[in-house]
Amino acid sequence: MNKLTISILLSLLLLLSCSQEEEFGPSIFDVEDHLVEGSASYEFDTWLRQAYLVPYNLDFRYRMEDVGSDMDYNLVPTSFNKARQMAQLVKYLWFDVYGTVVSPEFLKENGPRIIHLIGSPAYNPISGTMLLGTAEGGLKVTLFRCNELDPTDVDLLNEYYFKTMHHEFAHILHQKRNYPVEFGLISQGKYNPLGWQYKTDSEAATLGFVSPYAGSQNREDFVEIIANYLVKSDTQWSDILALASQPGIDMYGDTIPDDGINGRAIILQKLEMAKKWLKESWEIEIDSLRAEIIRRQLNINEVLN
Amino acid sequence: MKTSTYIVNIVVFVLLGLIPACKNEEADIFLASPAERLNKAISDYQNILTNAENGWEMDYFANQMSPGYTLLVKLNKSGNAILSARSELTTNGAYEQDSCLFDIIGDNGPVLTFNTFSKILHVFSNPENPDGYGLEGDYEFVIVKAHPDTVWMKGKKYGAEVLLRKMPSDVQWKQLADERSEFKTLLFSEKAPELKMVVNKKTYTFSLGYSGVFLAKGSGVNALTLDVPFIVTHDGIRFYQEVEIEGVKFKAFRLNDAKSGLVSVESPEHTLTGVNDLAIFIRDDAETVWDIFPAGLSSTLDQSYKAILQSAQTLYGADSASFSLKYNTIRGSFVLAFSYTVGTTTTEGLLDLNVTAGNKDMLTVSYKGTGDAKGLQFYNDVEGLDDFVSAISSAFALSTAAKINPKEIKFTKATNQQVYFAIKPR
Structure with missing residues (x-):
């Protein structure tokens, strides 16, 4: 072997050592069973592994990690019992719904990879608001206020948790496939990112928003339409439309002068646009999804043990 | 130079360059990573x-x-x-x-x-x-x-x-937690007098002890003012951090045997003192209303109190009746206040008292024979009231569970220990 050959072989060796990159496996988490039998959380951790980690490649984090949240907020963890209830409800009212109505693979491919539970709300004392959930980069959903979970109150469950989950998941979906640009034009000029919290439900509805927060910016408007439509009963949805048809009442109880906006028509127009986008972009029939959610809401006690 | 030799030289130089880069490492300070x-x-x-x-x-x-x-x-x-x-x-x-x-x-x-x-x-x-x-x-x-x-x-x-x-x-x-909580209650309450400590002949007051954070103040315009958080320990208190006052360092204190003060552990000649003389404490306190409460009455006074209540019920339809001791600024005198309540309406009458501090913890009370109109009317009309006033017009020995925080003060008649009553701040 001459000098040239040796040199080239050495060089190739060096190059090889640099080019042997790790290939992505099927999971970003270690799905091996490392749970310690006899640990205080063994039973629950085993259930989480079987319910979330193995099938969905999802890390359900109920032990609070402050580094996994916004350190500017003062927060507390979720209680163990509330975390157990929440994990069961999230599976029943979210993951199993999509698995049944859309496809078993849908959330495996498009669902979040981390769900992080926080016990308290994330208060913003300056604006007087509180954060109920966040979705980060299509990967992580954080749910706040979990210590207030009351499985017997479906309306509160929807308001504080499941509407939030569908809201955050809709964000994940539109971060993957954009919603129509035209949606943002419907209420253009009516969004108020800093003052939305001072609007009443009535005021928001007359402007064509399903909630005050929907009036903060158009991407929130888009996901609020989806989330509210999914979790609200027919009566509750009709109430929103009825509110949108009446003169608005502001926070002082005063009637707002008619500005010619047909809030009801706008909400329905937005809903149709969201339905079409879900169907065309994701092959999701929102009405089927909604029917399944509402059916399951009546049977919540069956899943809690 | 031939091309092949040129390539060989480049590769060898590159490899040689890598070797010293790996060799010149600092010696490990720790044995493990x-x-x-x-x-x-x-x-x-x-x-x-x-x-x-x-x-x-x-x-x-x-x-x-x-x-x-x-x-x-x-x-x-x-x-x-x-x-x-x-x-x-x-x-x-x-x-x-x-x-x-x-x-x-x-x-x-x-x-x-x-x-x-x-x-x-x-x-x-x-x-x-x-x-x-x-x-x-x-x-x-x-x-x-x-x-x-x-x-x-x-x-x-x-x-x-x-x-x-x-x-x-x-x-x-549970026993430890209960004892600690009770000890804290013994030491501090919202109505406790502020504590005092003399350091290098300067008096510092420590107030708001019930909050767990003392407000420490020296006297004078430019005096030191400090917020001093502390925790109640098994035998006293411990400041969160060492505090230096007049060059003396303080951190832990123990309750003394007399339960009148907290003695510095680091500097035992210094004490956070509560009430030294209960008689002077009451005499000089023009703000507190002290309720005479039924459970603190000796049997003689209790009988008298019940007779008074019954008479007030008969005369005025009273639902309840009560006594208190307080200083009345309008009358410029300590008074015994007698009041009765009908429904939500309370009517009060005042009888003037002389209150004199004698030896340590000795207080002499005497009825002046005067009062406001209501007080004098009650004195004349309510059966047993004159006896009650007479009974508390005497010299008393004062005692309390802990002078550092006198929540209840017992008045025991100097000449007859079977006669007593007790007061607590409203």
Whole structure:
């Protein structure tokens, strides 16, 4: 072997050592069973592994990690019992719904990879608001206020948790496939990112928003339409439309002068646009999804043990 | 130079260049890598923390300006933590116990984190009242140092020093928590007089002790003013941090045998003194209304009180009747106030008293024979009232459970110990 050959072989060796990159496996988490039998959380951790980690490649984090949240907020963890209830409800009212109505693979491919539970709300004392959930980069959903979970109150469950989950998941979906640009034009000029919290439900509805927060910016408007439509009963949805048809009442109880906006028509127009986008972009029939959610809401006690 | 020789030379130079880059390394300061050392520290701390069979007494300060609380913590090898406490933050101020999960993680060094909710511990971190802030306390603690009997920690976010002391195996948790809570109540209450300490001939007052954070003030315009957080210990108090006053350093204090003051451990010639002479304390207090309460009456006075109540019921339809001692600025005199209540309406009459301090803790009370119109009307009309006034017109020996915080003061007749009554601040 001459000098040239040796040199080239050495060089190739060096190059090889640099080019042997790790290939992505099927999971970003270690799905091996490392749970310690006899640990205080063994039973629950085993259930989480079987319910979330193995099938969905999802890390359900109920032990609070402050580094996994916004350190500017003062927060507390979720209680163990509330975390157990929440994990069961999230599976029943979210993951199993999509698995049944859309496809078993849908959330495996498009669902979040981390769900992080926080016990308290994330208060913003300056604006007087509180954060109920966040979705980060299509990967992580954080749910706040979990210590207030009351499985017997479906309306509160929807308001504080499941509407939030569908809201955050809709964000994940539109971060993957954009919603129509035209949606943002419907209420253009009516969004108020800093003052939305001072609007009443009535005021928001007359402007064509399903909630005050929907009036903060158009991407929130888009996901609020989806989330509210999914979790609200027919009566509750009709109430929103009825509110949108009446003169608005502001926070002082005063009637707002008619500005010619047909809030009801706008909400329905937005809903149709969201339905079409879900169907065309994701092959999701929102009405089927909604029917399944509402059916399951009546049977919540069956899943809690 | 041939092309092949040229390539060979380049490759050899490159390889030669890599060798010294690997050789010129600093000698290792530690035998193990940072990750290995962190893992070892976590393992060592885990052993120490879970080996305390009866758990730990935790001196908890939410942050460096907050009062201290005693929490009891047992860390089980299963990862389950049991916590208990009794304080104004527990439900109805009663003893409470619950559990949560804990872990020791590698964060800012080894960190003890209680990562599911416990109402005993996380009450300090719950961001409510006021919303967004709460009590601004930690539930994650950087472990600074650990011995088998003591662990020194620091709150991860707010930085307060938190101490764990191993509980003796024979101590009952509830008993300790109850005793500590009762001791705290003995030492401090909202109506307790401010404490005083003389340092280098200068008097400093320590007020607001019931809040767990003293407001310490010197006298004079430019006097020192300090907020001094402290925790109640088994025999006294301990400041969160050492405090220097007039060049003297203070941190821990013990209640003296007379229960009249807290004696500095570091400088025993200095004492945080409560009331020295109960008679002078009452005589000089023109603000407090002292209620004479039925449970504190001797049998003679109790009979008299019941007769008075019955008479007031007959005369005025009274639902209840009561006595109090107070200074009345309009009358410029101490008064015995007699009042009765019908429904929500209370009617009061005043009888003027002379109150004179004699020997230490000796107070002489005498009826002046004067009063306001209502007082004199009651004196004449209500059966037994004149006897009651006569009975309390005497010299009394004053006593209380702890002069540092006289919550109830007993008046025992100097000439007859079977006659007594007691007062407490309204």
